[in-house]
Amino acid sequence: MFRKLSAVCLTALLVFVLAACGSSKSGDGGESSAPTASEGGSPAASGNAPAGQEVNLNPTSVEGVGPNGEKAELPSVLTLTDEEKQKLKDGNFTAAFVYHMQSNDHNQIKLAAAKKTLQDLGVKVVSTTDANFNAQTMIGQIESTMALKPSVMIAMPVDPDATSSAFREVQKAGTKLVFMENVPAGFKPGEYTSLINSDSYGNGKAAAEIMAQQIGYKGEVAMVYYDAVFFVTNERDRGFKETIQKYPDIKLVAESGFADPNKVGEVADGLFARYPDLKGVYASWDVPAESIIASAKSIGKNDVILTTVDLGLNTARMIAEDGFIRGTTTARSYDQGVAEAMAAAYALLGKEAPSYICPPALPVVKSNVLEAFETAYHKDAPKEIVDVVNKNK
Structure with missing residues (x-):
């Protein structure tokens, strides 16, 4: 089954807030065990991924299966x-x-x-x-x-x-x-x-494919993942890990877990201190990604690239302007x-x-950010995002 760390639910501003930071027993943001496959989960990735392969921005099938191994229907x-x-x-x-x-x-x-x-x-x-x-x-x-x-x-x-x-x-x-x-x-x-x-597994897989493309298919990357038994994030984290490990010149050097999004900054601080050459970091969803960005900015590490899951306004803006977040995947x-x-x-x-x-995953990069917003939400992207896209064409 998934990791056996139990989650203690607390109130929070946006999302998932639970007890102390789960990446190490001391709470110092160190590495912990990687996301593991669920019983009946999607097959583990195998073989090497071809460098230079374009990310499929409009998948029509579902990569993952249900919590009991069920095949997904559209x-x-x-x-x-x-x-x-x-x-x-x-x-x-x-x-x-x-x-x-x-x-x-x-x-x-x-x-x-x-x-x-x-x-x-x-x-x-x-x-x-x-x-x-x-x-x-x-x-x-x-x-x-x-x-x-x-x-x-x-x-x-x-x-x-x-x-x-x-x-x-x-x-x-x-x-x-x-x-x-x-x-x-x-x-x-x-x-x-x-x-x-x-498609949680598919979301994680696409986040890895975008990461690989954005860092030129080589270099050190890390995961900052949600360390609790939670099917949605467990699967997307697993999808990222199993896919990124298929690229022979990309090294996954750290997998740092968190249970409290308010502590993600501490996790990121430790990560950047131990691995100053990181080219990319994946976060389980976009709110923790913003804490990682704040940590990177605080030490002047402005060249690190992030991918994540979910399409909020801040994420859409950063993708459009070639900011820290270069791609995400989102639900329809x-x-x-x-x-x-x-x-x-x-x-x-x-x-x-x-x-x-x-429904299938929905990968989002600069070239399709407006289209993806409309597909996910069935409404036009806000004018502020349209303006950023037009300014950064």
């Missing part, structure tokens, strides 16, 4: 007949969303897309909660949501172990379950309708939200749905 397989749509409208069905957090564009876009799809199908959304990435808060929110007796719950378990019992109670009460990005401990396909995810957020709603519709109809559904 969201396009989810369809409804006119008769089924009418049954939903006549059914007086209700839905509730239980989110781990709502403070980023990805989740806000997903939620909006899912709500609109359910509304069009005549399903009433009776509750939306935000646990601010705190497991105990989520457990309380699940209990209060169940007082409303929703027909289906669409949920992102913030801590697979801590929230498992609460979701078991939901299941026992007869409320259908659709999970987003993570599955509670002990749950197997058939005990929930579907898991909807981004709008498509995921629609898929979550469609899976919920399947659950309400008693229609069998694939147990694991996700």
Whole structure:
């Protein structure tokens, strides 16, 4: 299974905030064991990667598999007949969303897309909660949501172990379950309708391919990864590691884990002190990447190149202006939200749905940053990003 470091969930501004820095027992930001393959996970990469190969910016297939080894199906397989749509409208069905957090564009876009799809199908959304990435808060929110007796719950378990019992109670009460990005401990396909995810392994793989290209296919690189049992990041980290190791002239010299994003700066400080010749650093997502950038700036290391996952405004801006972050990969957020709603519709109809559904990864580099933004969010990139792109053509 994944690394056995347990996560202690705390509140945070944006994302994943847990207990002390996990890269070394002393908390000094030293290297720790690498991300490991999950049971039933994607096959390990083998052989050497050809230098100079272009990164596929529009993949049409999914690289990764589900937490139990399930083959991924694309969201396009989810369809409804006119008769089924009418049954939903006549059914007086209700839905509730239980989110781990709502403070980023990805989740806000997903939620909006899912709500609109359910509304069009005549399903009433009776509750939306935000646990601010705190497991105990989520457990309380699940209990209060169940007082409303929703027909289906669409949920992102913030801590697979801590929230498992609460979701078991939901299941026992007869409320259908659709999970987003993570599955509670002990749950197997058939005990929930579907898991909807981004292609986490594919995201990590593309981040490695972009890194290799940007550093000229040679040199020292490091990983700064999220050191907790969390399927989404475990898979993207594994995808990066297994892919970057295929390049014979690139040396992965350090794998430094963190459990608290507020401590990433300390991890990065130690990393740059030990490996002053680093050409590239990968971060599990874009917020920790910004802490790594701050560390690099503080010592005048302005030539290090970063790749990561997620497409926030700061990341898009840096990619467009050839800044520290030269590439990222991101979820197709709008498509995921629609898929979550469609899976919920399947659950309400008693229609069998694939147990694991996700769209392909979406790599982002300078040449496609505006297009990728539109693909991920189904809206135009903000004017400030368009202006930066035009200025740096």
